[in-house]
Amino acid sequence: MKAKLINITKIEDSRGNLAVIEKDSIPFKIKRVYYLYDVPSNAYRGGHANKKQESLLIALSGSFEVVMDDGTERIRIMLNKPNVGLYIPTGIWREMENFSSGSVCLVLASTNxxxxxYIRDYNLFKLSKQP
Structure with missing residues (x-):
């Protein structure tokens, strides 16, 4: 699977830490930024794949799990550090679940x-992965 964790530059200071994302920090140019918050712990988000969009997901606060599927492999990753992002390339089905109370998921996206x-039907996604 081509998804990967990316360490975000962290500047530690006794007054509080600072995380920095600059143009060379991630493998795409940012076109859109959005965030999820107040997600109930029993809810899930995502449930789609993108044909063009690359994304970086960051747990700014709290934690949540990301389940990814590339058509052959399914993996689960816990995000719980604001200086670690999960890069998701195109063509990966993703679902986010098990949100902790007060969690905030920041998404940096390569497209408007x-x-x-979007591919929102899992069966169509699986069909698109067949040779």
């Missing part, structure tokens, strides 16, 4: 929103 580039 376009509903046409």
């Amino acid at each position: 929103y376009d509903e046409q580039e």
Whole structure:
């Protein structure tokens, strides 16, 4: 699977830490930024794959799990540090679940929103991965 964890530069200070994301920190140019918050612990988000969009997910506060599927492999990753992001390339099915109380998920995206580039049906996603 081509998804990977990316360490975000952290500057430690007795007054509080600072995390920095600059143009060379991630493998794409940021076109959109959004965040999820107040997600109930029993809810899940995502449930789609993108044809064009690359994403970086960061747990700014709290924690949540990301389940990813590339058509052959399914993995689960816990995000719980604001200086570690999860890079998700195109063509990966993702679901986010088990949100802790007060969690905030920041998403940096390589594209502007376009509903046409989402695959929201898992069976169609699986079919798109067949040779």
